[in-house]
Amino acid sequence: MAQRIEFNTSPGNYRHWRVEYDGNVATVFMQVDESAGLFDGYELKLNSYDLGVDIELADVVQRMRFEHPEVRAVVMRSGRERVFCAGANIRMLSGASHQHKVNFCKFTNETRNTLEAAADDSGQMWVCAVQGACAGGGYELALACNYILLADDSNSSVALPEVPLLAVLPGTGGLTRLVDKRGVRRDLADAFCTVEEGVKGQRAVDWRLVDESVKNSQFEERLATVTAEFATAQVSRGDRSGIALDPVQRDIGEDGSLRYSCVSVEIERDKRLARISVQGPDTDAPADLDTLHREGQNTWMLRCVRELDDALLQLRFNEPEVGVLVFHTAGDAERVLAHETAMAGWRDSDWLANEVLLYWRRLLKRLDVSSRSLVALIEPGSCFAGMLAEIALAADRSYIAEGEFDEMPGPEAALQLSALNLAGLEMGHGLTRLQNRFYADAPSLDAAEAAVGVPLDAGRADELGLVTWALDDIDWEDEVRVFLEERTSFSPDALTGMEANLRFVGPETMETRIFARLSAWQNWIFQRPSAAGEHGALQRYGTGVRGDYTAERV
Amino acid sequence: MAAPQAVDYDTLIPNNVGLSKDKRVLKALEKWHPGYISWWNDLIPKQFQESLVYLRTAVSVDPKGWARFDYVKMPEYRWGVLLAPEVEGRTVPCGEFAGEPAWQEVPGEHRATLRRLLVIQGDTEPASVEQQRHLGMTAPSLYDMRNLFQVNVEEGRHLWAMVYLLQKYFGRDGREEADDLLRRQSGSDEAPRMLGAFNESTPDWLSFFMFTYFTDRDGKMQLESLAQSGFDPLSRTCRFMLTEEAHHMFVGETGVGRVVQRTCEAMREAGIDDPYDIDRIRALGVIDLPTIQKKLNLHYSLSLDLFGAEVSTNAANAFNAGIKGRYQEVRLEDDHKLHGDTYPVVQIEDGKVVLKDMPALSAINMRLRDDYVKDASGGIKRWNAAIAKTGIEFSLALPHQGFHRQIGVFSDSHMTPDGDFISADEWSARAGDWLPSTADRDYIESLMVPEFTPGKYASWIAPPRVGIDNQPGDFEYVQLHMA
Structure with a gap:
């Protein structure tokens, strides 16, 4: 295949x-x-x-x-x-x-x-x-x-x-x-x-x-x-008509790299990792609903989420040996927030604004159930703000660059939370990623939620517990390299199990139970000889001969 | 325990399975009985219910003398539960358990598969009675009417046979399935019968004869394979049903033969040689041979569909589990397990029909269908011999197995009766040459006028050579009650 x-x-x-x-x-x-x-x-x-x-x-x-x-x-x-x-x-x-x-x-x-x-x-x-x-x-x-x-x-x-x-x-x-x-x-x-x-x-x-x-x-x-x-x-949100969704445009490089309009994926095969870069908006947020609908599929938030979604699926199905997904962003954080704020303001009255935000929620959920290690690198010139900050919160590890870096120009790295990080992008089990992060630590959650609206530099983000490590230009390159190399050296199976267990804290919903049970039971049964062995039921299916079952109960 | 041979008439349900001692099953059957009777009464027109019909009733399962002929009102027919005698030391004839003692109880593992097979088989029995319900009104003679009713009551008894097995061995689910057998109705939108051919109408007597020849022959093959079941009660049930099924084949073969005979005789008498001189032949009040061929094409192709897909997982499972054997399994000389064996199966490759070796286990349906084709070709030879005897140049033929198929490898393509692939457009344009058109049906229907005088026959059919139970030509097979 x-x-x-x-x-x-x-x-x-x-x-x-x-x-x-x-x-x-x-x-x-x-x-x-x-x-x-x-x-x-x-x-x-x-x-x-x-x-x-x-x-x-x-x-x-x-x-x-x-x-x-x-x-x-x-x-x-x-x-x-x-x-x-x-x-x-x-x-x-x-x-x-x-x-x-x-x-x-x-x-x-x-x-x-x-x-x-x-x-x-x-x-x-x-x-x-x-x-x-x-x-x-x-x-x-x-x-x-x-x-x-x-x-x-x-x-x-x-x-x-x-x-x-x-x-x-x-x-x-x-x-x-x-x-x-x-x-x-x-x-x-x-x-x-x-x-x-x-x-x-x-x-x-x-x-x-x-x-x-x-x-x-x-x-x-x-x-x-x-x-x-x-x-x-059923209630309807406004009577504006639908928009067209043309196929997502992309170029696939011979090395498997993917280039979209505001997303790119570079694969470092020897390191078994992919770098996913998101480019922030190059235009201002739509001024009003007419503009949003005129932009339709080309409005940055929709374009970006569709491209990210396609990139994640491409990696999931076509790059099974790429074990680590490293997320980068680049652009103007204020502009990201302007797009997001406009969309959030319209969501109750306009179906398109609502759908775009729902799509972001689904994308982030798809990230939550990824079987790859997720890493966010918050670098100078990046725009991890609002829903893009949510990518960093979804990651298994996040690193923020502290201070100025000679080799990475641009404004100092910062993380910025918005109202959307407090509601609207909930995970499958119903909690926000902040609630999930600080599940048994109410003061930290309160402090993080209170930090909405201001750019958080490395020191502040670290203090609030929003990143794993803050590293200055002396340590950054080596620490990140060592971490990635170490990650690649571990058993992929062990990592997938470990990450999946740590990503979801606290309550379960039907949705999370489905994925959890599916991973635990179906994937286990799919490995066992009764189903998947040479003489198992799946191989024997259609031959008329019954599968040989292993009698032991595990 | 050897089965008692004598049929016990002490209970409401004649049987040789010791029902009077099996209170639980007797109760279940007695509960089912009124629903059956009311199904029967709703189905068969009133005047026939009241008529006395010269029917054969099973009085024993002894292969030599099991039948008794007498006048019976159909609702009073003694439908019973009759199993062929137990064979001492019988073993599972095929599959992974081949050689082990045959099962007297349902193995839990195969319960669902067995129940499904019984339900599918059981569903066809009442279906054909439903399909044929209106034919009594247009019977071409009392002899034919009697044969129709004999077929009908025996299909009814076959339903009883399946219902008994369901109720005896399959608990609550079996009882519910038994009820559903009376709920489904042939051709109904509401709850159709399970198999396609059993939802087609049987609008006229030529259809009936073709149906009993071709479709009941599929039933015979299915019963043959179930008679090879490792589940002994099913095997015994089917072996006895086969003795009755033989009469249905007889009705079909002689029925078509008599229609052919009459057509040829009428042509001779009128001095017509050309079998395609259809208008003149029809003017004689008989069915022209090309139209008979069209009817044959239709019923044969519908019946082939009943064998299912050529390559079938379900059939493989059933064989391997020892639930269903091949035709005359015990007479075949191989290991009866088929692991690693192959069987040639028709496939379409590059627009050509080819035979490819497939795992024999998966090709069980194909094999049974091949046996069917052989079995069905015997009658054709005899009909053709009869035509040849009259000097008319025409012969009937089975169309190619890919002609007019809805199921299996041929279902996506169109084929002529000779086996040439054609386009969908060409098919639409020419289908009327090969299958009965509305005009053909209308013509046949116009011939369907009843002939209820003892010893007389409608214009389009010859009398039989011998009577049922050796009765004379003018015997009153049905004493009609025409109130």
Whole structure:
């Protein structure tokens, strides 16, 4: 699987999805092209999916928000007869490397999370219309929607057949959505997960697996009613129409470097690290909403977040051996804050301002679940302010340059917090990165929150505990070099585990439980012989011969 | 324990499985019974329910003398639970457990797979009765009407057989599945039958004959493979069902044969040689041979779809688990495990149909379909011999297996009956040459006028050579109640 995976797509290039718009209701049809798998060696039968299918779905969800803000309710349904979705393609999984399987699950969960949040964040309610079989990851798609309508025709069913069939953890997000979101009783969930063919009709309702079971003859009518009810119940933020999202423009160097308009990625392969540089805005913040909408996808905050998002995905999927991501910024901190402040001021009245800020929140969450070491280097001339300061707070280590540096011109390095660091960019578990940083240390949190609005030089940032180390020009180069070299020398697995454990402090939400359990259990099962061994269930799938299971309980 | 041979008529449900001692299952079946009767009563037109039909009822499972013929009102037919005799020392015939003693109880591990197979098989039994429900009104003779009803009551009994297994061995889930078998309806939007061919209509008697010849033959092959199950009660059930299924094949083969016969005779009498002189032939009130070929094309291709995809994980699992064998598994000479073996499977490569060796385990469906094709070609030869005898130059033929397919490797392409790939446009333009058109259907429907006089036959069908149970030609197979 050495080919480069591309995340840029647009409706004209979709192979697997079709979207129809009708006023404030959109209908998303899943109709997977069997022959258009991302890799060779499998056919996407029965609306089963691989990463390529999910990349398109992520694009659908994203565009729904930016290009069709008028949409208030979205119906997800199958474009095929008698099957909703058979879940992740098993032959793809059995052929995929461990790394790809893990990243596939992570990406699909990020997509489902954004779909899930669409109602609360963007006032877009997803309704899932299940006719035919809906199994495994297919049911997880339904679970991510806000409401599930199941055809009561004694053929349609929902199922999580992974345990009996494949010896892996059910669903895409473990079983968290099943018990946390839908509130399925644990013993019934246990029974559900061991019945290969799933549960139909009224029992699916009784067990809370779906919201309604409706006869086919009344299905369309009921679906339309439910959808219309949801559509009218959702608030809208202004009536300005959508903006276009063209594919993100970038150049890929032969060495794997990436150049966007305000983001660049340099890869130092021998050191197994990537330097991600963000260039602050080169223009003033939009003066008013008309200007913002006229700028549309070109406004700096949106352009920057899209480019960063693409860069992170490129690194995640196409550069698995790059273990450390080093973040740099360059530009005018005041201008960054001007853009951000304008956007935050408009968010309640304007959908676009709201969406741009939500996108930044999602990007930062994607950073939080990265399996790479994250390092922020706050150097002279940098602009770690507001949402860019949040990158430094998301990092596992942050270094700030103290005083003036001969070899790095520009104003003295500083970190600057804004109102957005106190609310609006919360992590998956609901805390701000400041609350997360000072979880059991209220005085420090208070002090940091009180420091909003003023540039914090190295001494002050260090004093407030906002950076790991403040280093002057005598120590900077060596300390940073040694740290990076040391990081590269450690076991990547140990680091991933250590970092993931330390990044989230305190409470859990469904979202964090999904990622945590997925990492702990699914990734473990994917390594074990019962599923992934030469004679395991995944390798044996389709041969008719059962997998050999290891009897020991671990 | 050897199964009692005699059928116990003491309970509401005739059986040879000791139901009167099995209170739990008896109770469950008695609870299911009213729903079944009301399904039956809703289905079959009233006047036929009240008529006396000369039916064969199973009175024993002895291979020699198990049937008794008598007049019966259909709702009073003794649907029962009958299993073929237990074979002493029977072993699992195939898969990873081959050679171990056959299971008398469901192994927990295979419970879900077995239940699903039973439900799919069970679903087809009432479906065909539903598909054929209106045919009594247009029966071309009392003889044919009786055959229709015989097929119907036996499909009903086959439903009973599957329901018994579900209720006896699959607990609460089995009971719910049994209820659902009565809930689904052929062709319904609400709750359609599980397999495509069982939601198609059977609008006329030629369709019925084709259905019993081709589609019931798929049923026969499925029963043959389930008769090879390591789960002994299923094997015994299916072995007995096969003895009844043979009659359905008989109805199909002789039915089509009699239609062909009548057409050729009428052409001869009128001095018509050219089988494509369709208008003149139709003017004789018979069905022209090219239209019969079109009907054959339709039913054969729909029936091939019932075998599922050529390469199938489910089929491989079922075989390896010892749940479903190959056709006549015990007579095959190999290790019955198939690990490492291959079987040639049709594939499309560079626009050509080729055979490629695939793992034999995954190719179980393909193999059963090949056996089916062989089995189905016998009747064609006999029909052609009958045509040749009349001196008319025409022969019926099975279309290429890639013709008009919705499932499997051919489902994405279009093919002529001769096996040439054609474009979608060409298909749309020419499909009417190969499949019955609306006009063809209308014509056949116009012939469907009932003939209820004993010993008389509609214009388009020849009388049978011998009567059922050796009854004379004018025997009143159905004493109609026309209130």
